[in-house]
Amino acid sequence: MTNKILLGSWVVCAIALLLYSFTQVDLSLTLSQVSIWQGIQKFFQQIGYFNRPLSTVLFLGITGFMFALYGITLNLIRKNTVDRKLLWKIIIATSVILFFSYNAFSYDLFNYIFDAKIFTHYGQNPYEYKALDFPSDPMLSFMHWTHRTYPYGIGWLFLTVPLSFLGFGYFLLTFYLFKLLMLSSFIGSCFLIEKIAKKTNSNVLFPVAAFALNPLVLIESLVSAHNDSVMMALGLFGIYMFLEKRYIASLAGVIGSIFIKYATVLIIPAIIAKGFFPAKGSAASGRKNEFFFYILIISMAISILLAAYRTNFQPWYLLYVLSFAAFVSNRYFVLIPVFLISFAAILQYVPYLYLGNWNPPVPIVLNWIMIASIIASVVLIAVWKLKQRLV
DSSP states (O other), rough: OHHHHHHHHHHHHHHHHHHGGGGGGOTTSSOOHHHHHHHHHHHHHHHHHHHHHHHHHHHHHHHHHHHHHHHHHHHHHHHTTHHHHHHHHHHHHHHHHHHHEEEEEEEEHHHHHOOOOOOHOOOOOTTTGGGGGGTTOOGTTSSSSSTOOOSSOHHHHHHHHHHHHHHHOOHHHHHHHHHHHHHHHHHHHHHHHHHHHHHHHHHHHHHHHHHOHHHHHHHHIIISSOOOHHHHHHHHHHHHHHHOHHHOOOOHHHHHHHHHHHHGGGHHHHHHHHSSSSOHHHHHHHHHHHHHHHHHHHHHHHHHEEEEEEEEOOGGGGGHHHHHHGGGGGSSSHHHHHHHHHHHHTTTTHHHHHHHSSOOOOOHHHHHHHHHHHHHHHHHHHHHHHHHHHH
């Protein structure tokens, strides 16, 4: 596959996902009063809401092709046929296209916007007031989870309140300012992964591609635009600063990450362990770095389990693990579950796209999809290991 074909394929996938995202625009939301846009919006909504079988097929086709392209790209990088310039062209092009997408698979972005609006427009404390306390606000017509007060750390308010002010009360402007924050965090995470990979003597391009081109990461970071991507960017910054022995900056990054959404508090034990038990010699250092990433993966997996136990498992929680799994993704026992579990997480949206609800037995089906992906990962790892022994 030539460089132009590879880049073009990713651009086509990104455009397809961008267009598909607008099939999910809430029926109560008008993104623009321009008449020609309203006609276009209704055309896309007709597919998403009134032709659900077609919508489901389109979603599976787009994401399936993206996963195939993801595997092809990683294989080309492994063979050293993709250089840094091409990889970053793919990442930037894909990111910029998906920046313009609608948050098709989650309403959380609307809640982020309204939480900040409670402070900037209504002059109230979002920790004490919820969206339902402002029943005349037009955003309530298309929001979900209007009954909860602010659930995040104070750091998220420090980042989002200025964006709310800069939006000047215009929804679409504010919407894309928030998405710009997510885009910046995603690009920043990719850059930090590259820097950390260089610092830990890892293959540099493979970790970057393993994270940045994972379709689940693209969807949750750039399309649905979850604040988890900001949290993980700050966490990665903290780790990079720690490896650079810039401990004050490292502490600031980790604390900033924790003050977004708390989950990254579990990276602290791994950092402490690495600091107290330094490796001696290049070979020992390489093993120590790899072990450091395994500890981070386990720590964030525990964080996912705790979050899922508290509420329900959500696909974007996997960003916690994928941000660190990237560094050891050249290992087959990491790459196999990354592929299968990421794909299973994408499938979590299929029942809703097809049925339009989360009613039973959908929750049970979704749980079994994730369980099946874990079982399949274990089986494939065992088969791969057996095959390697027989060769």
